[in-house]
Amino acid sequence: MDLTAHHRELADQGFTIIENLIDLNVISELLNEVARLEKQLDRRPDNNRFEGNRTTRTYNLLAHGPLWQEIPVQPEVLELVEGVLGEQCLVSSLASISLAPGETAQVLHADDQIQPLEKPHIATACNSMWALTDFTEENGATRVVPGSHKWQNPDYFGDQSDIESIPAEMAKGSVLVWHGSTWHGGGENITNNDIRVGVAMNYCAGFIRQQENQHLGIPPDIVATFTPELRQLCGFGMYRGLTGNIEKQSPAHLLFGDAEETQLWDYDPIKPN
């Protein structure tokens, strides 16, 4: 798929939607899996201002079954994300979000706003939302603020009434991708019985700490079933041949026998590859 227009839109507007990207059989398996896990793990709304009172989230999904392993490596989404974050980016978090009728609009925010950096800055996060159901304005489609990724040191805690957001409406199987500095938030669900279900697949740059701790959060026997590519994405490799090493070797090599990685000291000349 030629993603040139999506790369451009992501750079200019701070978000893009790839319509009908994911096979609907996969979407329905994921939807069933979300429901199964919510039941098994007894997930309920977390009842706070940010996560909402009618929204059920299940976190750390890579620890919960092989189906989730297909999400971080989805080629089109990963291409767009790498276009923003560069190579060797990481899985920051993977969670499902079921937003039920009666939920109010989430506060608008940027996913990188906790980082103490002057804005705009080099991209540190790039996130995506997989639509497992249709996303409509009425059922709480994610709202995005076009161009907000370029704002200079915005006030995240001020009055938001003048900020114009638009609903990222999309059919199930579509994926919304946004720059980590783009203001966005879950919408209000004013329907009677339409639960909006999405998977928030979040990535960060290789030099930033991941939001979810994959090293302790995913049991090693499950990481052993991952592909080497997914292990790299989960931070078991070394960033630019240095960051994350154990005595100059990558955890992926030491723990799982993945190929040895070139160490920074062995680059010729010494510069990032």
Ligand SMILES: O=C(O)CCC(=O)C(=O)O
């Ligand atoms: O549910 C959504 O549409 C967005 C959720 C979100 O942005 C978040 O929780 O950080």
